Amino acid sequence: MTAPGLRQRKKQRMYETLSEIAIRLFLEKGFDAVSVAEIAAAAEVSKPTLFRYFPAKEDLVLHRIADHEDEAAQVVAGAGVGPVAALRAHFLEGLERCDPVTGLNDHPAVLDFHRLLYGTPSLVARAYAHLERQEAALAEALGGDLDARLAAGQIIAVRRVLAMENWRRISAGERVADVKGDAVTAAERAFDALERALSHPDATR
Structure with a gap:
């Protein structure tokens, strides 16, 4: 199996980073109390960038089990x-x-x-x-x-x-x-x- 290239590795790290930041905020404040804008700000990305990775807010959480x-x-x-x-x-x-x-x-x-x-x-x-x-x-x-x-x-x-x-x-x-x-x-x-x-x-x- 071919190892993923640099671009793919960077993309995967972004998925992981966004998901972990979102889950941390959800655990601290509750899922409904955290906005997508707040997650994007904490991750230092724009909302459009976040939505390119995760089309729905729920997907930020489900990413952790997506590989199953x-x-x-x-x-x-x-x-x-x-x-x-x-x-x-x-x-x-x-x-x-x-x-x-x-x-x-x-x-x-x-x-x-x-x-x-x-x-x-x-x-x-x-x-x-x-x-x-x-x-x-x-x-x-x-x-x-x-x-x-x-x-x-x-x-x-x-x-x-x-x-x-x-x-x-x-x-x-x-x-x-x-x-x-x-x-x-x-x-x-x-x-x-x-x-x-x-x-x-x-x-x-």
Whole structure:
């Protein structure tokens, strides 16, 4: 794979800088209390420049998880086993690492970000578009037909519900060490159910 050029690296750094500045302001003041003009001023760019990078205010927050949109598809494409088995192993590995995407992470910065994301209605709505893109990418990796789209919808839903349950317990004050065992058990049970539900050859190719 060719390494990104200087222009691409500078562009990526600008994405990261704008997103981090915006998230910091949102956490300090609340999402609705911060204007795009305030973010642009803090980043020392013009509003038109900011909008060239992020067409919507919500995208400044969702950028932090945007690189996960094709993650499930990549896991399936690079696996030497069936898609559900590959995604089960990937999710369990994430739990072992306490990957924030699994919800099993109690780092203050992670908790603050998730409270911002799940506590802001417009961000929740925008996050569903992110999930739809995950689902579409996975469906394409599974073959792109109706069975693939049905399978992808179920898989993405299971991953989302598992992560949200972990986050709900952690955000309520439970320790990662106390939640982890239940999280692993729930994931195993959920992926077992997926294996049974998607046992049709066309759905698990």
